[in-house]
Amino acid sequence: MWNKWQQTQPIATRILQNSLAKERLAHALLFHGQPLAIQLELARTVIQAKLCRTPGARPCGMCSTCQRIMSGNHPDVITIEADGASIKKDQIQQLQHDLSQTSFETDEQFYILVAAETMTIQAANSLLKFLEEPTGKQTAFLLVSNPTKVLPTILSRVQILQLLPPNQQQRLTEMVHQGLDEQRAFYANVLTADYERLYQLVGDEEFRKMIKDLELYLEQLEVQKQAPVIAQITIEKWCQKRQSALEIIALLVAVYEHAFHQRQQPIVTISEKIQTQLDRQACQQRLQQLVKLEKNLRANALVTLALTSYHIALMNGSEA
Ligand SMILES: [Zn+2]
Numbered sequence: 001m002w003n004k005w006q007q008t009q010p011i012a013t014r015i016l017q018n019s020l021a022k023e024r025l026a027h028a029l030l031f032h033g034q035p036l037a038i039q040l041e042l043a044r045t046v047i048q049a050k051l052c053r054t055p056g057a058r059p060c061g062m063c064s065t066c067q068r069i070m071s072g073n074h075p076d077v078i079t080i081e082a083d084g085a086s087i088k089k090d091q092i093q094q095l096q097h098d099l100s101q102t103s104f105e106t107d108e109q110f111y112i113l114v115a116a117e118t119m120t121i122q123a124a125n126s127l128l129k130f131l132e133e134p135t136g137k138q139t140a141f142l143l144v145s146n147p148t149k150v151l152p153t154i155l156s157r158v159q160i161l162q163l164l165p166p167n168q169q170q171r172l173t174e175m176v177h178q179g180l181d182e183q184r185a186f187y188a189n190v191l192t193a194d195y196e197r198l199y200q201l202v203g204d205e206e207f208r209k210m211i212k213d214l215e216l217y218l219e220q221l222e223v224q225k226q227a228p229v230i231a232q233i234t235i236e237k238w239c240q241k242r243q244s245a246l247e248i249i250a251l252l253v254a255v256y257e258h259a260f261h262q263r264q265q266p267i268v269t270i271s272e273k274i275q276t277q278l279d280r281q282a283c284q285q286r287l288q289q290l291v292k293l294e295k296n297l298r299a300n301a302l303v304t305l306a307l308t309s310y311h312i313a314l315m316n317g318s319e320a
Contacts, residue, residue, distance in 0.1 A: 001048065001049075001057075001059045001060070002057075008164070009042070009164055011164070012164075026159035028141075030159065031141065031143050032143075032147045032162060033162045033163035033165055035145075035166075036143050038163070041070075044070050044072075046141070047074075047077055047139075047141075050108065050110075050139075051106055051108070075104035076105055076109050078109070080095055082115050088120055091123065092126040095111055111139075111140055113140070115144070117146050117147070127154065128153055145196060165193055175202070180202050181202060184207065187251055190250050191251070210238050213234055214251055219273065222278060229308065235248055239307055241303075246297060249293060256287050260280055292313070293309075
């Protein structure tokens with residue numbers, strides 16, 4: 001059961017396995033840095049390791065205890081999720097009440113707060129009293145998307161484990177798995193590593209328009225073979241500010257790299273069309289020119305001028 005975590009989260013896994021081996025698991029742990037669903041799976045794996053009674057490497061993941069923990073059906077493991085937008089005081093009070101009952105199957109109890117940063121101040125204060133005076137053998141897992149929103153008084157009472165952010169490919173696969181638009185997920189993934197912003201971008205109307213224009217531009221330039229300086233007009237309005245121009249460059253780099261490596265990803269982007277139009281040499285030429293363009297922009301060249309010289313360079317390159 002730990003194999004997968006050893007590969008994807010070597011640091012956190014080592015810390016957790018060490019404290020489990022020494023029977024010194026903190027009474028309150030806070031995870032962040034990965035999507036909540038992944039954090040939940042890790043928290044449940046730790047609990048399995050504590051409760052699984054199968055001899056050998058624990059947890060086995062197969063026994064009834066392990067299975068009920070993973071599916072959220074073990075009576076000594078309570079998972080609390082936000083009621084609406086927040087975790088409310090009465091949810092924490094109910095939790096405290098439930099935990100005051102003796103545990104059902106074991107002498108230990110576990111509770112998991114999903115998106116713990118959404119606790120209202122009142123809820124956080126109730127939890128705080130509880131964290132200060134644990135009433136028995138209880139272990140808390142606080143799963144958090146945004147640790148800056150957690151009260152410092154709570155942060156000071158938990159062991160914080162930062163999980164490694166997923167790599168681009170993992171994130172993309174996850175987003176597509178969750179039913180998000182593949183194309184937009186592909187591009188959003190280029191612009192940010194931050195989960196919240198990633199999901200915001202994919203749903204953002206302006207972003208959708210920008211991607212549409214970017215793909216139109218690529219089609220004009222690479223498929224219809226329009227003059228580069230003419231195709232340029234299509235993306236110009238998204239390049240008014242230096243920062244947005246740099247974003248457009250990052251997106252173009254991603255597309256050309258994608259085409260260059262002929263990646264066999266299940267992504268229906270214009271880059272598939274481009275892929276049939278562009279050979280590796282052409283991709284390389286564009287990538288080299290994009291590096292120059294980015295350098296110029298960072299050196300404070302006027303955006304429109306820099307963009308024009310990029311497209312003139314493409315034109316000269318294709319004639320050569
Ligand atoms: Zn087991």
